[in-house]
Amino acid sequence: MVDLRAKYFVFENVRGLTIGQHKRFLEEIIAEFRRNDYSVVEDYSVLNAVNFGVPQERHRLFLYGARKGLPLPSYPSPTHRPLDRRTKMNGLFERPAPTVWDALRDIPEAEEYEELLERDWVRARFKNPTLYAATLRHDGREANNFAVPREHDPERLTSSLRTLHTDLSRRRFAATAHGDTETVSRFFKLDPNGVCNTLRAGTASDRGAFTSPRPIHPYSPRCITVREAARLHSYPDWFRLHVTKWHGFRQIGNSVPPILARAVAAQVGEALAVAPCKQERTLPLGDEDLLSLDMSKAASRYGVPADVIPKRTRVSEALALA
Numbered sequence: 001m002v003d004l005r006a007k008y009f010v011f012e013n014v015r016g017l018t019i020g021q022h023k024r025f026l027e028e029i030i031a032e033f034r035r036n037d038y039s040v041v042e043d044y045s046v047l048n049a050v051n052f053g054v055p056q057e058r059h060r061l062f063l064y065g066a067r068k069g070l071p072l073p074s075y076p077s078p079t080h081r082p083l084d085r086r087t088k089m090n091g092l093f094e095r096p097a098p099t100v101w102d103a104l105r106d107i108p109e110a111e112e113y114e115e116l117l118e119r120d121w122v123r124a125r126f127k128n129p130t131l132y133a134a135t136l137r138h139d140g141r142e143a144n145n146f147a148v149p150r151e152h153d154p155e156r157l158t159s160s161l162r163t164l165h166t167d168l169s170r171r172r173f174a175a176t177a178h179g180d181t182e183t184v185s186r187f188f189k190l191d192p193n194g195v196c197n198t199l200r201a202g203t204a205s206d207r208g209a210f211t212s213p214r215p216i217h218p219y220s221p222r223c224i225t226v227r228e229a230a231r232l233h234s235y236p237d238w239f240r241l242h243v244t245k246w247h248g249f250r251q252i253g254n255s256v257p258p259i260l261a262r263a264v265a266a267q268v269g270e271a272l273a274v275a276p277c278k279q280e281r282t283l284p285l286g287d288e289d290l291l292s293l294d295m296s297k298a299a300s301r302y303g304v305p306a307d308v309i310p311k312r313t314r315v316s317e318a319l320a321l322a
Helices: 022-035 100-104 131-137 167-175 226-233 245-253 258-272 288-292 295-302 315-320
Strands: 008-014 038-040 045-048 059-067
Touching (some): 008 022, 022 038, 059 258, 100 131, 226 245
Antiparallel strands (some): 008 059, 038 059, 045 059
16 A cells, blocks of 8 residues: 555454554554554444445444545445434434345245255346345445446356255254354354344454354244345355355455445545546346365465465364354
8 A cells, every 4th residue: 555655545354453452453453543643533434234225233443544645535424223213313314224034035945956065156037136135136226336337147146156054053043043052053044124244254264264153034944045135145146155164154254345445435536526427338247166175276376375365274164054
C-alpha cells in the first residue's frame, strides 16, 4: 500500500483485536500507518453484518485510513435490525434484517439430486425468491447494486456437493430444536425465522486442523451446503467457490460478506466524491477448472512452494461426518 501510495485503505479483522492484549497489536498497526503518512479514523468501529442486511450475526473490526491531506471516510449507518430487536440505532429505525428462510427457501433441496454426491452442481428449478434472494439471483430489483452482471445460468445450482451423514446423526439433527446446538456434534440448528450464527473458517493443520461446525439446515436433517452458506453470507449465485466442501466453507468463513463490504466501500466512494453507475456490459465467468485445483497444482500454477499452506489432516473430516 505504501509503495502504491494508495489514497485510501480499509483494514478488516476480528473484533477480538480491540480487546485485551490484542489491542496493543492494533495500536502498533495504526502507528505504522501514521509513520507512513496516513491518517486513520481515531474512533474505529466494529460492524455487525446483520445490521446491513445480511442474515448472519458477524462482528468485524473495520479501520479506515487516508493519505494525509485527504478527507477520512465516515462509518456507514446501520440499515437493518434483527427481528428480535426493536431499539433505535443512530436515531434511525432500521428495516428488519432478512431471515435464514428468506435466504434459503427458494434453493432446490440438494438431497433430491444424486448427481450432487459426485459433483458440486446440477441443473435444477429454483422456487420463487424473496426480495433478499432475488438480489443475489440478479433479477435487477436492487437499485443500489452496481456490480457488473455476469453470464449466469439461473437454473444451475452450484457449490452444492452433498454431505453423507449417518442415520443416527440425521435423527439427532431432526430432534434438535431451531436455534439450539445439537449435543453430540455441537452443530447449531438454524432458526428459519432468525439469523445465522457466525460462519467460521476453522484452522489449518498447523493449528490443529479444526473444521468449524457447519450449521444444520432448518428443515432438512443435514448440514447446509456451501451454496446455502454463500446465501447466508450474501454472495450472489453466480459466484463459484472451490468444489470441495472444506475449501468452499473456508473461503466463505475467511471473507467479508459482500453486502457489508459494499456498505463499507461506499463510504470510501463518498470520500473520493465518486458517483457509482450501473454497468451495461456482461462479463463471462472464469475457468471452472480453477475451482478444483489441489494444492500441488495450484502451487505450480502460481509459482509458490507446495507447502505455502499447511496440508490438511483428515481427523476433522471424520468428525464432520459424525
